[in-house]
Amino acid sequence: MINLTPPLNTADIKKLRAGDKVLITGTLFTARDQAHQRLVKEQNPAFSLDGAIIYYVGPTPARPGEIIGASGPTSSYRMDNLSVPLMERGVKMMIGKGDRSEAFQKAMIANNAVYMIATGGAGALLSSKIKSVKVIMYSDLGTEAVHALEVEAFPCFVAYDVHGNSIFKGGSIS
Amino acid sequence: MRLINANKVSEIIKDALIKINYELDNSLVTMLKKAKDKERSTLSKSILDDILQNQEIAKSRKAPLCQDTGVAVIFVEHGLDVRIDGNLYEAINTGVRLAYDEGYLRKSVVKHPFNRENTKDNTPAIIHTKLVEGDKVTFKIASKGAGSENMSKVVMLTPADGIDGVKKLVLDTVFDAGGKPCPPIIVGIGIGGNFEKSAMLAKEAILRDLEDSSDDPLIRSLENELLAEINALGVGPMGVGGETTCLAVKINTFPMHIASLPVAINIQCHSARHLEVVL
Ligand code: SF4
Numbered sequence: 001m002i003n004l005t006p007p008l009n010t011a012d013i014k015k016l017r018a019g020d021k022v023l024i025t026g027t028l029f030t031a032r033d034q035a036h037q038r039l040v041k042e043q044n045p046a047f048s049l050d051g052a053i054i055y056y057v058g059p060t061p062a063r064p065g066e067i068i069g070a071s072g073p074t075s076s077y078r079m080d081n082l083s084v085p086l087m088e089r090g091v092k093m094m095i096g097k098g099d100r101s102e103a104f105q106k107a108m109i110a111n112n113a114v115y116m117i118a119t120g121g122a123g124a125l126l127s128s129k130i131k132s133v134k135v136i137m138y139s140d141l142g143t144e145a146v147h148a149l150e151v152e153a154f155p156c157f158v159a160y161d162v163h164g165n166s167i168f169k170g171g172s173i174s
Numbered sequence: 175m176r177l178i179n180a181n182k183v184s185e186i187i188k189d190a191l192i193k194i195n196y197e198l199d200n201s202l203v204t205m206l207k208k209a210k211d212k213e214r215s216t217l218s219k220s221i222l223d224d225i226l227q228n229q230e231i232a233k234s235r236k237a238p239l240c241q242d243t244g245v246a247v248i249f250v251e252h253g254l255d256v257r258i259d260g261n262l263y264e265a266i267n268t269g270v271r272l273a274y275d276e277g278y279l280r281k282s283v284v285k286h287p288f289n290r291e292n293t294k295d296n297t298p299a300i301i302h303t304k305l306v307e308g309d310k311v312t313f314k315i316a317s318k319g320a321g322s323e324n325m326s327k328v329v330m331l332t333p334a335d336g337i338d339g340v341k342k343l344v345l346d347t348v349f350d351a352g353g354k355p356c357p358p359i360i361v362g363i364g365i366g367g368n369f370e371k372s373a374m375l376a377k378e379a380i381l382r383d384l385e386d387s388s389d390d391p392l393i394r395s396l397e398n399e400l401l402a403e404i405n406a407l408g409v410g411p412m413g414v415g416g417e418t419t420c421l422a423v424k425i426n427t428f429p430m431h432i433a434s435l436p437v438a439i440n441i442q443c444h445s446a447r448h449l450e451v452v453l
Contacts, residue, residue: 098354171352
């Protein structure tokens with residue numbers, strides 16, 4: 001078990017191997033399909049991309065008295081192309097589910113970044129690791145807005161590491 | 175003629191959608207527990223453990239199991255000797271609207287393929303109606319997420335492709351999908367009919383009782399063989415490798431043209447949320 005706190009640097013990333021379980025404590029920034037389309041064109045995002053962790057999630061609405069609803073990962077492959085410019089601008093870690101393209105994997109290695117998976121469909125469990133939530137960009141996108149999530153011991157697994165290893169057994173491209 | 179109040183329809187749709195999004199079926203939980211015991215690596219065990227813990231948290235906190243609370247899919251089998259007092263489609267959509275609002279479920283439906291504007295109440299539901307004998311109305315109610323739906327397909331095979339062709343198609347589809355549809359999955363297969371009928375058969379197949387099997391001996395053995403062969407692929411929970419990729423294979427068939435062998439594969443993730451209600 002490895003504990004990590006963002007912002008992350010290249011040394012943090014190099015230590016990780018596919019299959020490692022990691023617990024993250026600190027800030028995750030959420031972004032999925034529509035937020036990615038906007039983020040890549042953004043000159044001054046509301047958070048620093050340098051060393052940042054992006055989590056692919058669109059949570060369910062919070063019940064009164066709670067801070068967020070179910071918050072598990074969405075499939076990452078839809079963000080493959082749009083992730084590349086974000087890694088070039090410093091994003092070090094992406095958390096989602098499922099395998100991704102070879103082009104993504106190459107760009108990830110070239111940028112010393114890492115791809116993680118969290119357990120898909122475990123939205124209730126993962127939301128219990130979130131301690132605070134703030135919408136920081138694109139509030140018009142609702143669930144797809146960029147949220148800053150403060151997490152404590154958020155569990156995920158290294159899926160692709162910078163040494164070229166993959167966690168996956170299936171998938172069309174890996 | 176028996177009359178059913180349209181409000182009653184909205185009410186059962188609402189209640190069912192909320193319930194299925196908070197609670198997994200007991201037989202599914204039992205299968206997931208068995209799958210966890212069978213896994214040999216700590217990684218695949220740990221993923222199944224997350225899934226099992228998740229359903230306990232969701233149930234006790236009345237929270238959605240998954241953030242993708244899906245599109246509502248409703249199959250209606252409408253008896254000829256019963257009438258719904260009001261507009262059936264509106265009654266169903268009212269139930270959907272209430273469920274997604276009052277149950278704090280995610281509204282995941284957009285109006286248009288390209289401007290992607292959210293309808294904000296998760297309507298319209300996808301509704302399929304069928305006329306049947308009798309004075310009852312059966313509703314098969316499901317919340318279907320996109321992760322697994324996006325990995326589904328319809329292929330027009332030729333009769334000469336036969337059973338081997340169908341098997342190869344199913345195995346390739348599941349392998350290529352990898353971890354994306356959140357395995358362990360349930361695979362619904364529709365064979366026959368025509369292009370659209372095969373897709374309907376596949377969708378209905380995933381709504382079947384988890385523990386049943388086909389009445390047709392040839393199809394039953396194909397279900398069993400495919401289950402074993404899919405699991406031999408080793409894709410495993412969330413694609414990380416392991417013993418269980420698939421919990422059940424369900425095949426529904428229908429007569430078809432002499433020149434055709436349509437095959438539809440509808441993938442259902444482990445968050446298999448559906449319920450049948452009879453009015
Ligand atoms: S595939 Fe199913 S379990 Fe996975 S995120 Fe989608 S709805 Fe949830």
